Structures are given as structure tokens and as C-alpha cells.
Amino acid sequence: MNDWISSEPAHQPAEASRSQAAWRRTEQLLAQGRWDEARAWIAKVLAADPDDALQLLALAECEFGLENYEEARRILSRLKGLIGPEAILYRLESRLDLAQGKPRDAQRSALAAVSADPADADNHVALARCACARQDWEAMESHLRHALSLEGEHAEALHLLSIAQNFQGRTDDAQETAHKLIGLDPESSTGHSVLGWASLHAGDRATAENEFRESLRIDPTSPGARAGLLESLRARNLPYRAYLGWNRFMNGLSGSTRNALVFGLLIGMNLLSRVRGGMLGALASAAVFLYFAFVMWTWVAPGVGNLFLLASGTTRRLLRQEETLSAIFVGGAFLAGFLVSASVLMTGSAFSVYGGGALLFSAIASSLWIGNEHPTGKWVYAAAAFGVPLTMLATLLGFTTWGRHFSMAFLVLTIAGSFRVLRR
Amino acid sequence: MDLDSLREAARLSPDNVPLLKLLARAELEAFNLENARRALESLLDLAPDDSMVTALKSDLDNLRALLSGTAQPSTSAPAAPRSEISSAPARPIAPETPETPGLDDIDAMLADVERSQGGRPRVTFADVGGLDEVKQDIQSRILHPLKNPEMYRQYGRQAGGGILLYGPPGCGKSLLARAIAGEIDARWMEVGIHEILDMWVGNSEKNLHALFEEARAKAPTVLYFDEIDALAADRQDMRRTAGRTTINQFLSELDGSTASNEGVLVFGATNSPWHLDPAFRRPGRFDRILFAPPPDAAGREAILTILLRNRPQEAIDLKKLAKKSEGFSGADLKAAVEGACDTLLSEAVRTGKAPPALSTSVLLDAVGRTKASTRGWFETARNYALHANHDGQYDAILSHLGIKP
Numbered sequence: 039m040n041d042w043i044s045s046e047p048a049h050q051p052a053e054a055s056r057s058q059a060a061w062r063r064t065e066q067l068l069a070q071g072r073w074d075e076a077r078a079w080i081a082k083v084l085a086a087d088p089d090d091a092l093q094l095l096a097l098a099e100c101e102f103g104l105e106n107y108e109e110a111r112r113i114l115s116r117l118k119g120l121i122g123p124e125a126i127l128y129r130l131e132s133r134l135d136l137a138q139g140k141p142r143d144a145q146r147s148a149l150a151a152v153s154a155d156p157a158d159a160d161n162h163v164a165l166a167r168c169a170c171a172r173q174d175w176e177a178m179e180s181h182l183r184h185a186l187s188l189e190g191e192h193a194e195a196l197h198l199l200s201i202a203q204n205f206q207g208r209t210d211d212a213q214e215t216a217h218k219l220i221g222l223d224p225e226s227s228t229g230h231s232v233l234g235w236a237s238l239h240a241g242d243r244a245t246a247e248n249e250f251r252e253s254l255r256i257d258p259t260s261p262g263a264r265a266g267l268l269e270s271l272r273a274r275n276l277p278y279r280a281y282l283g284w285n286r287f288m289n290g291l292s293g294s295t296r297n298a299l300v301f302g303l304l305i306g307m308n309l310l311s312r313v314r315g316g317m318l319g320a321l322a323s324a325a326v327f328l329y330f331a332f333v334m335w336t337w338v339a340p341g342v343g344n345l346f347l348l349a350s351g352t353t354r355r356l357l358r359q360e361e362t363l364s365a366i367f368v369g370g371a372f373l374a375g376f377l378v379s380a381s382v383l384m385t386g387s388a389f390s391v392y393g394g395g396a397l398l399f400s401a402i403a404s405s406l407w408i409g410n411e412h413p414t415g416k417w418v419y420a421a422a423a424f425g426v427p428l429t430m431l432a433t434l435l436g437f438t439t440w441g442r443h444f445s446m447a448f449l450v451l452t453i454a455g456s457f458r459v460l461r462r
Numbered sequence: 463m464d465l466d467s468l469r470e471a472a473r474l475s476p477d478n479v480p481l482l483k484l485l486a487r488a489e490l491e492a493f494n495l496e497n498a499r500r501a502l503e504s505l506l507d508l509a510p511d512d513s514m515v516t517a518l519k520s521d522l523d524n525l526r527a528l529l530s531g532t533a534q535p536s537t538s539a540p541a542a543p544r545s546e547i548s549s550a551p552a553r554p555i556a557p558e559t560p561e562t563p564g565l566d567d568i569d570a571m572l573a574d575v576e577r578s579q580g581g582r583p584r585v586t587f588a589d590v591g592g593l594d595e596v597k598q599d600i601q602s603r604i605l606h607p608l609k610n611p612e613m614y615r616q617y618g619r620q621a622g623g624g625i626l627l628y629g630p631p632g633c634g635k636s637l638l639a640r641a642i643a644g645e646i647d648a649r650w651m652e653v654g655i656h657e658i659l660d661m662w663v664g665n666s667e668k669n670l671h672a673l674f675e676e677a678r679a680k681a682p683t684v685l686y687f688d689e690i691d692a693l694a695a696d697r698q699d700m701r702r703t704a705g706r707t708t709i710n711q712f713l714s715e716l717d718g719s720t721a722s723n724e725g726v727l728v729f730g731a732t733n734s735p736w737h738l739d740p741a742f743r744r745p746g747r748f749d750r751i752l753f754a755p756p757p758d759a760a761g762r763e764a765i766l767t768i769l770l771r772n773r774p775q776e777a778i779d780l781k782k783l784a785k786k787s788e789g790f791s792g793a794d795l796k797a798a799v800e801g802a803c804d805t806l807l808s809e810a811v812r813t814g815k816a817p818p819a820l821s822t823s824v825l826l827d828a829v830g831r832t833k834a835s836t837r838g839w840f841e842t843a844r845n846y847a848l849h850a851n852h853d854g855q856y857d858a859i860l861s862h863l864g865i866k867p
Contacts, residue, residue, distance in 0.1 A: 062659055066695050070737050254849035258736070259842060355848065355865045 061093075068096060071259075073103035091121050098130060107138050125154040129164045141171045159189035166198050173289075178202040191222055193229075200232040204239055205289055212236035227257035234266045238273065239286055246270040268361075271353050272343030281339035284332075303329065338401045341368025341408075360408055367404035367423065371397045396427035469772070472501070473817075479509050486518050497772060498522055585644040590637055593761060596752060600642060603750060608646045608682070608727065624716055624728040624747050626690070628735040629754035630839035632793030634761075635731040636688060638754055643684035648727065651677055651685050655692040658708070667711040674715040674726070681725030690730030691737045709739055716747045733839065735855075736846045743855070753858035756791050756836045759784040765792050769799045774819040783825055789834035802828035 067076035128151035135144035216233035234249035253263035344365035379394025407419035810817035847856035
């Protein structure tokens with residue numbers, strides 16, 4: 039046997055063998071999304087050859103996966119110096135731009151990828167991702183169709199196409215695309231997940247729940263499938279379904295139409311609230327009340343939905359910490375506020391009106407507190423969620439039972455305390 | 463000059479090369495390998511070309527190899543066997559760091575405490591802090607059959623087999639496996655993936671076979687595969703057929719298709735049991751699965767005691783520290799203790815005074831600054847336990863998290 043085709047050459051460079059073994063492990067880790075471990079292995083190989091483009095590209099992927107975007111960008115520019123303007127580099131750059139909230143730059147990078155290699159379906163998928171970020175579903179579908187014309191079984195293109203169809207309200211098409219994806223790979227977690235979303239939007243909650251569970255069985259870390267499972271469980275309640283329907287309707291609209299609708303409704307309600315007396319006045323008041331109730335519902339619906347999940351032993355364990363918090367402070371405060379406010383019909387007490395109002399206010403402030411990612415925002419809304427209703431209640435109690443001086447002192451102390459907390 | 467005085471002198475004069483040489487030699491002679499290593503590290507920084515430093519390093523490596531019963535100084539892996547692969551090209555060099563660098567250091571450090579002869583670890587369950595439930599489970603399911611093989615043979619059961627240890631990184635999986643070997647006085651063979659994986663077709667399989675053959679020849683043996691998911695990855699995740707043949711060979715060795723595995727206890731340790739090929743969990747393979755959780759309060763106390771040994775300290779309230787370090791792995795505790803030492807040393811450099819002894823408050827501060835590395839692992843593990851808990855294999859995780867299976 040010739041040496042050059044032998045599986046055991048006379049001399050094997052240990053360094054090369056070590057690199058090869060390390061790369062084999064790196065490939066495994068990359069496929070499993072274990073970025074930090076993969077990074078450690080890549081570093082070992084790069085120590086021997088710092089200009090290994092394949093390893094550098096894998097390293098950029100790892101940094102992207104670990105959300106070290108600037109580091110990934112630095113590696114990309116080094117790679118451009120090493121291998122020139124390759125489409126794969128522009129694609130990764132486009133993903134980086136999207137992750138960093140720069141949709142225009144992302145579009146530019148994706149276009150550069152397409153012009154570098156127009157026959158590569160991946161580049162058109164990159165363009166579709168940019169359209170997705172702009173919520174331009176028609177453009178997204180068009181790019182994906184182009185990608186699929188180049189590579190009919192492109193899994194990511196099919197996955198995104200199903201999403202685009204879903205957002206355009208074409209749930210039947212979305213389901214068909216998802217089935218095609220599952221047909222290509224029955225163990226595709228994303229396939230089952232998009233089928234779940236399409237089924238949920240089509241109102242088939244049982245199928246949606248099953249598909250999300252199947253998706254999670256295959257990949258328990260899938261965030262889309264987890265969110266979908268929780269949505270399908272919350273959608274067991276009619277009011278939550280109304281909220282989902284509204285969301286779906288709004289998502290189907292373009293940005294400008296959506297804004298026009300919101301402002302139109304606001305102006306309409308303002309005009310209606312000026313109508314006084316007679317049957318028309320009563321109808322106008324009812325419409326305004328329903329409008330505000332609905333607006334409030336859109337704030338608190340996820341929290342109330344979580345409260346229902348928290349109440350059930352089988353679904354409780356699916357909730358994460360922030361979801362449990364929203365169940366208690368948003369859902370709980372809303373439900374309590376609603377009951378206390380409704381009790382005014384039986385008691386006619388001012389306490390019910392103020393108490394109910396305070397709790398409903400607290401529910402909205404809590405939804406802003408829990409959903410807020412900015413530390414100061416969290417503090418402000420948490421202070422509002424607890425401080426304002428407590429102050430209102432204490433003031434009311436003070437006025438009705440303990441005397442005005444005490445309640446005023448309490449009011450001042452609470453406000454001063456809130457400022458102190460905020461300053462800290 | 464006694465050892466304590468030498469240490470104190472070296473502490474006050476950390477750049478004194480002759481003093482450090484004396485200390486390293488004294489630590490070596492007292493078998494304090496970890497301390498010797500530390501002194502040597504300083505020496506290698508200060509005088510890397512000094513012939514006596516090189517000699518000391520060589521002595522340390524030899525002593526370590528001798529104590530762990532292996533002939534490869536920089537790892538605790540078994541010596542390269544064996545006529546079967548003698549014609550094969552040189553095997554890759556094992557890395558000097560573990561797969562996830564730093565996380566399993568605590569195991570290595572604790573392993574240095576063991577005194578072994580002929581590859582038989584002297585570490586026993588008494589040396590493993592905490593993990594009482596796991597130890598009890600091991601006693602009844604693993605050790606009893608191994609200590610009473612005749613009884614089990616009469617009932618058609620075989621001692622040995624495969625055990626999968628999983629849990630967050632840095633939580634003493636390898637120490638536990640080593641302690642099991644110590645309990646049954648079995649030979650210890652630790653295998654890293656670099657010793658198996660080879661770029662040439664067929665060599666990885668040969669390496670695996672040779673390892674099993676050696677383990678069978680020297681039974682009773684504990685064969686320990688660290689990061690087993692690298693060798694036994696789910697075949698659906700594999701892009702290459704080469705990896706698949708290694709898996710098939712591994713399965714065949716576990717099944718004992720070519721020779722009996724009587725007396726060979728195969729341990730696999732992993733942080734990612736969900737990435738293992740399901741075929742490995744079938745009966746006769748890794749059919750006993752043990753969860754090694756982060757150390758409980760007693761375990762953390764024990765680890766802290768070891769970590770604080772030989773460091774200047776006041777009366778430390780270990781209970782308080784253990785309470786505040788809930789969820790910490792051994793590696794996290796080590797990071798906290800080292801962080802506390804660094805704080806004192808930086809302060810000493812700034813003020814020009816001798817550093818004070820470690821106190822409870824300094825250690826509590828350091829614990830407060832250290833993030834428990836097991837949290838991320840449990841977030842992932844929770845998802846697997848909730849959504850992919852086939853046959854209750856992750857019930858232990860749910861139970862640890864206080865969720866009803």
C-alpha cells in the first residue's frame with residue numbers, strides 16, 4: 039500500500055493528530071451549541087496555528103453564540119484580511135448587526151453576501167432574516183422563495199417561511215410548510231415548533247400543545263417551543279385567547295397601519311367620551327369603558343395567564359422565576375383589584391373603589407416592573423407597583439379611621455422613602 | 463528550619479529563589495504535592511532555566527505518577543499499552559488542562575491527597591465530603607455486588623458493569639469514582655478523550671480495545687472515562703462516520719462481546735448526559751445512572767477545610783461560610799478562597815505591611831463576589847428534566863430542584 043493512502047503512515051505528526059482530535063471534539067460541541075467548551079478547544083488548536091481560518095470562523099461563531107458581539111466582529115475583520123471578502127463572513131456580520139439592533143447594516147451585509155455569491159441559498163436566507171427584523175413579511179417570503187428555488191430542502195428557509203406565512207395570517211400555508219420541514223427530518227425540533235405556532239394561530243390548541251411538547255422532547259432548550267407551549271396552555275382561557283387574537287391581528291399589520299389604528303382608536307374614544315346624555319351617551323360611555331378595559335387587559339393578560347398556570351399543579355413547574363412573579367404581582371393584583379372593584383356593587387363603599395383602583399394600578403405597574411430590563415426602570419416601576427397603592431390605601435384608611443394628620447404623615451414618609459430607595 | 467517556618471519565610475519573601483527551592487524540596491519530601499506545585503510554579507516564573515528547578519519539577523512529576531500508579535507524568539492516565547498498538551503511530555499528547563479548564567481542578571487537588579500503590583487509590587468514601595445519599599446508593603447498588611461477587615453469581619448476576627455519573631462541573635464526580643475504586647481496592651485507570659481519539663481511521667477503535675483489554679487483564683479495575691459524551695455522543699449529532707465507528711466499538715467493549723468484563727467497573731462522567739447516545743443507557747452498558755449534585759452544607763464545610771489547610775487563618779466560621787455558599791461547586795469554593803487570599807495580598811502590597819490571616823469576614827466577602835457556576839447548568843438540566851425525562855432518568859434533578867417528578 040502506498041504511504042499516501044495508508045491509514046497509518048510511518049510518521050504521524052503528533053501536533054496534527056492532536057489538532058484533528060481537538061477539531062473532532064469541537065465539531066461535536068458546536069453542533070450541540072456548547073459554545074464556551076468549544077471555544078476552549080478551538081483555543082488549543084489556534085495556539086499551534088493562529089491563522090487557521092476554519093478555526094477562526096468557528097471561534098467567531100462561538101463568540102456570537104456567547105453574545106460577545108464585539109469580539110466576534112474583531113475575529114471577522116481578521117478573517118477578512120486572511121481569506122478576503124467571502125460570503126460566509128458577510129452572512130455572519132449580518133447576523134451580528136441584527137443581534138446588535140442595526141437592521142440597516144445587517145441588510146447591507148446580507149446584500150454584500152448575495153453579491154459575493156448569488157447562487158448560495160444561505161445568502162438569501164440572510165436577507166430574509168433582515169426582512170423579518172423589519173416585520174416585512176412579504177419581502178421575507180420573497181427572499182425565502184428565492185432561497186428555496188436554489189435549494190428546495192433548505193431547512194432554515196422552510197422554517198422561516200412558515201413563520202412569514204403565519205404572520206401574514208395564512209395558517210394553512212404555514213402548517214403545510216411546517217409539515218414539509220418535518221417530512222425532511224421527523225426529529226426537527228424547529229419543524230414541530232413552527233407547526234405548533236401555525237396550529238395555535240389557526241385555533242387548534244390541542245395540536246399546538248402536542249407539537250410544542252414534541253419539539254421540546256427533541257430539544258428541551260428551544261426557547262420558541264417553550265414560549266409556544268406556555269401560550270397554548272394560557273390560551274385555554276377565553277379572555278387570553280382574545281388577547282392572542284388581538285396580538286395576531288396587530289402583528290399582521292404593517293408598522294404604519296398599526297400606528298394609524300392605535301391613534302385612530304385613541305381619538306375616536308376621546309370624541310366618544312364627550313358625548314353626553316341619552317342612549318347615545320350611554321353607548322359611548324360603554325364603548326369607552328370597554329376600550330380602556332381592553333387596553334388594560336393587553337397589559338396584564340400575560341400575568342393573568344401565568345396566574346392560571348400557577349394555579350395548576352401540572353403547569354406550575356413550567357414557569358420560570360419572572361413568570362411566577364408576574365403571576366403573583368400582575369395576575370394576582372389584577373384579579374384582586376377586579377374583585378374588590380366589583381364589590382362596590384354590593385357594598386357601595388368608597389374603600390372598594392379606591393382599593394380596587396389601587397390594586398389595578400399596581401397590576402399595571404408590576405407588569406412594567408417585571409418586564410423591564412433596565413435596572414432603574416425596574417426600581418421605578420417596582421416602587422410605583424408597591425408604593426402608590428399602599429399610599430393610597432393608607433391615606434384612605436387614615437382619612438376614614440385614624441385621622442388626617444396621621445395619614446398625611448404616612449404619605450410624606452412613604453414618598454420620602456421611595457425617593458431614598460430610588461436614589462440608592 | 464521546620465516546614466511552617468519555611469512557608470512563613472517564603473510568604474514574606476515571595477521572590478526569594480533559593481528559599482523557594484528549599485520550600486519546594488521540603489514540601490516534596492513531606493508529600494505535600496499541591497504545596498510543592500505552588501512553590502514550583504513561582505520558581506518557574508522566577509527562574510525557569512535554573513537546573514535545580516527543572517530537577518524539582520521532574521521529581522514532582524515522577525512522584526505524582528508514582529502515587530497515581532501511572533507512568534505519564536503530566537496526566538493521571540494509564541501508561542500507553544501494549545503490543546496491539548505498538549505499531550500504531552505515536553498517540554496525541556494529552557492536554558495539560560482538563561476539557562473545561564479550571565472547573566475540575568478541585569478533583570485534581572483532592573486527588574493529590576491520596577496515597578496509592580500500584581494504581582490502587584487510597585481515597586475512600588470517608589474522604590468525600592457530603593453526598594451522603596449518593597454514597598448510600600453506591601453502597602447498595604455497586605459496592606455490595608462487587609464485594610460479594612459469589613453471592614450475585616449464584617443468582618446469575620454479574621459484578622461490575624457500567625455506571626454513569628452526571629452533574630454540574632466541579633462537583634466531585636471523579637473524586638467519587640476514585641473513592642469507589644478505593645473502597646473495593648481496585649486498580650484505577652483514568653481515560654481522557656485524547657488517549658482514544660486519533661485522526662487515523664481505525665486507531666481510535668484500537669486504542670479503546672487496548673484499554674479495555676488492559677483493564678480486563680488487571681481486574682478488579684475501575685475504568686474511568688471523563689467527559690464521556692465526547693466518545694459516546696448521540697449519533698444523530700455526529701457529522702462524521704468516523705465517530706460512529708468509535709461509538710460502535712465502545713458499545714461492543716461494554717457488552718463484552720470479545721471478552722468478559724467480569725470485575726471491570728466502567729465509570730463515565732459527564733456534564734451533559736443528554737448528549738449521550740441512547741444506546742449507552744441500555745441494560746448491561748451504563749444502566750446505573752447517578753447524579754452528583756453540588757456539595758451540600760456538610761460537603762462544602764469539608765471542602766473548605768481542605769482548601770484552607772496550610773493557609774494562614776484566624777478561627778473561621780465554616781458553618782457560616784457553607785451556609786452562604788449554597789449552590790457552589792468545589793471549583794467555586796476554590797475560586798472564592800483564592801479570591802479572599804488575593805484580596806489580602808493586594809492589600810499587603812498596597813500598604814507595605816505583612817498580609818493578615820484569612821478571616822471569616824474576608825472569606826464571606828469573597829463568597830459574595832463569586833457566582834455559583836452550577837446555576838447555568840441547572841437551568842439547562844431543568845429543561846431536560848421537564849421535557850425529555852424518558853423513564854425518569856432525570857428524576858434526581860427534579861428532586862434536587864424541589865419539583866415533583
